[in-house]
Amino acid sequence: MLSFKINNFLSFLNQKKYPFYFFIMGIFFVVYAVILDQIRVYTKLKENNFNSFLKSEEFNNIKDFLFENIKSPYKEYNHIVVDNDTLEKVLKKYNVSNAEINNLISETNKKKLSNISSGAQIQIITKEVKDTKQIVSLFYPIDAITSVEVKRNKDIFDISKTVLKLNKKEIVLSNTIKNNLYSSAVKAGIEPNIIVEFANIFGFEVDFQRDIRRGDTFEIYYEQFLDDNNIVRRTGKIIYASMFVNNKEISLYNFKHNNETGFYDVDGKSVIKTLMKTPINGARLSSSFGMRKHPILGFNKLHQGTDFAAPTGTPIMASGNGVVAMAQKYKGYGNYILLNHNSTFKTAYAHLSKYGRGIRKGVRVAQGQIIGYVGSTGMSTGPHLHYEVIKNGKKINSQRLKLPTGKILSNEARNKFEVERIKIDVRLAKLRKDS
Numbered sequence: 001m002l003s004f005k006i007n008n009f010l011s012f013l014n015q016k017k018y019p020f021y022f023f024i025m026g027i028f029f030v031v032y033a034v035i036l037d038q039i040r041v042y043t044k045l046k047e048n049n050f051n052s053f054l055k056s057e058e059f060n061n062i063k064d065f066l067f068e069n070i071k072s073p074y075k076e077y078n079h080i081v082v083d084n085d086t087l088e089k090v091l092k093k094y095n096v097s098n099a100e101i102n103n104l105i106s107e108t109n110k111k112k113l114s115n116i117s118s119g120a121q122i123q124i125i126t127k128e129v130k131d132t133k134q135i136v137s138l139f140y141p142i143d144a145i146t147s148v149e150v151k152r153n154k155d156i157f158d159i160s161k162t163v164l165k166l167n168k169k170e171i172v173l174s175n176t177i178k179n180n181l182y183s184s185a186v187k188a189g190i191e192p193n194i195i196v197e198f199a200n201i202f203g204f205e206v207d208f209q210r211d212i213r214r215g216d217t218f219e220i221y222y223e224q225f226l227d228d229n230n231i232v233r234r235t236g237k238i239i240y241a242s243m244f245v246n247n248k249e250i251s252l253y254n255f256k257h258n259n260e261t262g263f264y265d266v267d268g269k270s271v272i273k274t275l276m277k278t279p280i281n282g283a284r285l286s287s288s289f290g291m292r293k294h295p296i297l298g299f300n301k302l303h304q305g306t307d308f309a310a311p312t313g314t315p316i317m318a319s320g321n322g323v324v325a326m327a328q329k330y331k332g333y334g335n336y337i338l339l340n341h342n343s344t345f346k347t348a349y350a351h352l353s354k355y356g357r358g359i360r361k362g363v364r365v366a367q368g369q370i371i372g373y374v375g376s377t378g379m380s381t382g383p384h385l386h387y388e389v390i391k392n393g394k395k396i397n398s399q400r401l402k403l404p405t406g407k408i409l410s411n412e413a414r415n416k417f418e419v420e421r422i423k424i425d426v427r428l429a430k431l432r433k434d435s
């Protein structure tokens with residue numbers, strides 16, 4: 001038996017193939033030695049070295065490579081939100097199944113955590129299950145300080161919200177105007193939304209197109225909210241704002257009165273001046289805002305103003321402080337005046353017989369000042385004032401307009417305001433010194 005086997009073996013060696021096998025065995029041995037050596041090196045790696053490797057860019061590259069190229073059921077996407085993107089649209093784009101999307105969206109909607117805005121980054125990890133994609137996890141911000149994390153937990157989603165803890169800081173910034181308010185304010189480091197709010201507050205006092213001269217100054221005292229890295233995440237309210245313009249200083253203080261926040265000057269006078277509902281005395285309202293059969297055109301048309309019937313020559317008043325934007329013949333309106341009151345409100349007066357003294361484009365008018373006289377010019381059947389109030393470019397019903405009154409604080413409110421004003425002045429002086 002044994003000799004038979006040996007003989008067999010010898011005859012095998014005698015065959016010409018044996019150098020080839022010997023070569024294969026040699027390669028195997030070399031590979032084995034290299035692997036053994038690598039394992040030795042590997043076990044020598046300290047744990048913290050390994051951890052730093054896990055955090056390294058190299059590992060991330062490997063991870064990305066695994067996600068992208070290996071036939072793993074897991075895929076990772078980083079989507080930058082563009083205009084019109086919704087969470088639903090984004091997930092559809094990455095082929096997440098409809099059932100999965102509906103399930104998730106109804107949950108995030110319930111918690112009011114579905115809002116995504118342009119520029120935000122959404123991190124999506126999906127898993128392929130039987131030709132459809134499931135969400136494994138999602139991470140996205142919904143505003144500057146809040147982010148949402150979604151994690152799959154069997155068949156339900158765990159949805160959690162993280163809000164950055166912010167610290168409030170009061171800041172005073174000022175500058176001298178070189179070209180325009182906006183660029184000088186940006187240079188001073190003031191956030192755009194604060195600049196817009198500042199311009200609105202001063203809108204009844206200052207005509208930003210005409211009044212501002214190089215060398216005028218402004219100062220804003222407001223709240224910022226910073227994260228732990230001292231990055232401003234959002235802004236709060238304006239506490240005080242002042243401008244030196246037209247050779248005088250106007251200082252305005254934030255004051256809450258009857259649960260309404262407003263800005264008041266040093267005399268306790270509100271900056272917001274109301275518009276008059278009826279800029280004419282002794283007139284009768286003859287046609288109100290709304291659909292009506294047009295007296296000349298004969299068909300139904302939206303009447304976008306209010307008509308006041310009055311004898312020709314009846315004086316018409318400026319409804320509020322403002323600047324004349326137009327004083328000229330204008331289409332069917334006949335002799336026409338358009339006033340700019342602030343960035344929000346304009347008023348228009350039509351069919352005038354003549355203009356008030358000195359009324360022309362660019363002239364500043366005060367509330368109650370006579371700007372023109374009733375007539376019947378343009379498309380009109382008889383003497384009347386056609387009056388329009390235009391809010392943010394849209395004609396609105398002046399008779400239903402709810403405008404804050406141009407109030408002056410008195411008695412107890414005035415006393416409270418004085419205390420608040422002094423407190424603000426003291427904090428302001430300290431902050432100016434600190435900065």
Ligand SMILES: [Zn+2]
Pocket residue numbers: 287303305306307385386387
């Ligand atoms: Zn009219």
